[in-house]
Amino acid sequence: MRRCIRFPEEEICKGNPRQYRVCELDECPPGFVPFRAMQCSLYNRKPIAGSQTPYQWVPFHGAPNLCDLNCLAVGHNFYYTFGRVLDGTPCSPESRDLCISGRCLRAGCDGLLGSKAQADACGICDGRNESCVFVQQVSRAAFPTSGVFGYKNVTHIPAGARHIKVTDRSRNYLALMNSKQRYVINGDWAIDLPGVYEVAGTKVRYARTADVHESFEADGPTQEDLLVMVLFQEHNPGIEYQFWLPRERLHHIQSDASPLRQPQTREVEGSPSREPQHSPQATAAPHSQSxxxxxxxxxxxxxxxxxxxxxxxxxxxxxxxxxxxxxxxxxxxxxxxxxxxxxxxxxxxxxxxxxxxxxxxxxxxxxxxxxxxxxxxxxxxxxxxxxxxxxxxxxxxxxxxxxxxxxxxxxxxxxxxxxxxxxxxxxxxxxxxxxxxxxxxxxx
The missing domain is CATH 2.40.50.120 (OB fold (Dihydrolipoamide Acetyltransferase, E2P))
Incomplete structure (x- = not known):
């Protein structure tokens, strides 16, 4: 807070007399009761005006004023407003905006409410994307020459990646594997439902539409390496992927153009294909020839x-x-x-x-x-x-x-x-x- 002290005939002090800073920007860990739900529960089994019936209360998010403590009576079709929510209550479940004195204010990345400061693609507050690089490529992984459907590598996304987006427009299926070589989405020849999945310390949004459009999206940063795979059903028209990566992690990106990873010109006829095929049981390469x-x-x-x-x-x-x-x-x-x-x-x-x-x-x-x-x-x-x-x-x-x-x-x-x-x-x-x-x- 600040108090405006001025002499006669001077202009009134510009700016807000109060400034608010967020003490904790991170989300509460899973299992904790949301702050708004806790405030509604304080009125459980207490009478309200015009009724002596005890009710159980849960948050109601359909009211016009987001910063009122609107609570829904459990088992009934009405809600009641118990005044304003306490300062620091999120305006809505999926928002980082907070209620202060009955107003919904956006929290900048600098922790100041009402600030317009935003984090850049590298996660640096008010940065200029200088500490990370943008990776954008199209994978044209070849359909197996054997004609047998199966999994094939698309790209490796190192830990620390942000703003990940992978898209495919074919009848093939995208799949995601963690750093322990275990499938987390669309693995083991089973196709998962679209939705949000907790992977590598971030939320991966998996979308699939009827017109064969499929995508993975995640804000990051990831806490472990991820491997994007494709389960072939037809020839690959091109899988687009992009993400931002800290510069020091750039050398961890897998590339199919490694000069040290070449086909063997004297390869034995009839031997297994050069690239490992991922079976439903494991991700190891095929059996060795005797x-x-x-x-x-x-x-x-x-x-x-x-x-x-x-x-x-x-x-x-x-x-x-x-x-x-x-x-x-x-x-x-x-x-x-x-x-x-x-x-x-x-x-x-x-x-x-x-x-x-x-x-x-x-x-x-x-x-x-x-x-x-x-x-x-x-x-x-x-x-x-x-x-x-x-x-x-x-x-x-x-x-x-x-x-x-x-x-x-x-x-x-x-x-x-x-x-x-x-x-x-x-x-x-x-x-x-x-x-x-x-x-x-x-x-x-």
């Missing part, structure tokens, strides 16, 4: 007799024991001399020719000399399962970039003896302390 089957198809392409190649692949003596580097010195050596150091979840394993290809989800990067995205392929130049990586488990991988002489391959390669250890919180702490040793070794 070494015996690969031995029948690959040798003719490589100029090796089939029997000889099968013998090379299946003889245990050719593989030997898998040795994984251990200890602090080995960790430092591989960390400083690798092109890629990252934490990854193994989604699937597949034998291609005389090599093993892992489809991995990159969870965190520690040190990379070349860009990596959310999903990558990691190659091992043998089929001996060395190093031993188990599907659906997480590992710390230290690998190198492999570009062949013809420059037709550009990929992440794990060599025999590369550092590959199960990820643990202890391993994470040790890795975060390792980078300084690389700097020390350069200065010596």
């Amino acid at each position: 070494i015996r089957d690969i031995g029948k198809k690959t040798p003719q392409q490589e100029g090796i007799p089939a029997t000889a190649a099968a013998q090379v692949l299946t003889q245990p003596g050719r593989c030997g024991k898998c040795d994984s580097p251990r200890g602090k010195s080995q960790r430092i050596y591989h960390y400083c001399n690798s092109d890629f150091v990252f934490r990854a979840r193994i989604l699937s394993k597949r034998y291609i020719g005389l090599e093993t290809r892992y489809d991995v989800q990159v969870r965190h990067t520690y040190r990379n000399r070349f860009p990596v995205v959310h999903r990558e392929y990691v190659w091992v130049s043998n089929t001996c399962d060395c190093p031993q990586l188990v599907e659906q488990h997480e590992y710390v991988l230290m690998a190198r970039r492999h570009v062949n002489y013809e420059h037709t391959l550009n990929r992440i390669l794990l060599q025999r003896g590369s550092y590959a250890r199960p990820w643990t919180p202890r391993e994470d702490l040790q890795l975060r302390d390792t980078a300084k040793h690389c700097l020390q070794s350069r200065t010596l």
Whole structure:
């Protein structure tokens, strides 16, 4: 409050003598009684003018004055006005506007009632969208060449995204998966009803109309990564998606244009498709082709007799024991001399020719000399399962970039003896302390 003190013949002080600030902008947690409902309940079982009948009261939102305490008698078709609501009562259930002295005032992002300050797309009050970037693309994910309907990845939306909108205009169905690889909307070949869903700490509005228009919308910010999928029923005319993302999170966006994630030109005929197909039970990639089957198809392409190649692949003596580097010195050596150091979840394993290809989800990067995205392929130049990586488990991988002489391959390669250890919180702490040793070794 302020009091206007002026001398004779001076103008009256401009502006409002009172200014109100909101103490708490966040919504009350689930399960709490709304403020207006609590005020109505104070009159339960108390007589009103002209009646001695005790009533139970709940809020009534159809009255003209939003800042009157209008309460509906439970089990009856009338409401009663008990005067004004207390200051700070929301004007309506879905509004952030508040009642002050009987007037409905909008709360700005600065907490001042009556202020016109608004948050920008990055969530910064009175900002200029400078701390975030706008991502807008069209996914033209190809219909499976096998002709079999199924789920396919559209895009990865990192945690922290705001103002998300995904639209599709086809007979296909959009689906949404959380960071734990579990479907939350339209998963497991079951189509959910349109409505509002609590996902990743925000509300996702799922809409679907009779004219095959479908959309996901969320204000955000999201508290975990989300994966947008499409359940194919027909060819994809294009799925549009857009969102705002903090600049520091931009590198987490998955891109199908990763130079390290390429089709294998020597892929065995009849082997499973390159992209993982999501089954109703899981989101892992398809089963691996057996070494015996690969031995029948690959040798003719490589100029090796089939029997000889099968013998090379299946003889245990050719593989030997898998040795994984251990200890602090080995960790430092591989960390400083690798092109890629990252934490990854193994989604699937597949034998291609005389090599093993892992489809991995990159969870965190520690040190990379070349860009990596959310999903990558990691190659091992043998089929001996060395190093031993188990599907659906997480590992710390230290690998190198492999570009062949013809420059037709550009990929992440794990060599025999590369550092590959199960990820643990202890391993994470040790890795975060390792980078300084690389700097020390350069200065010596």
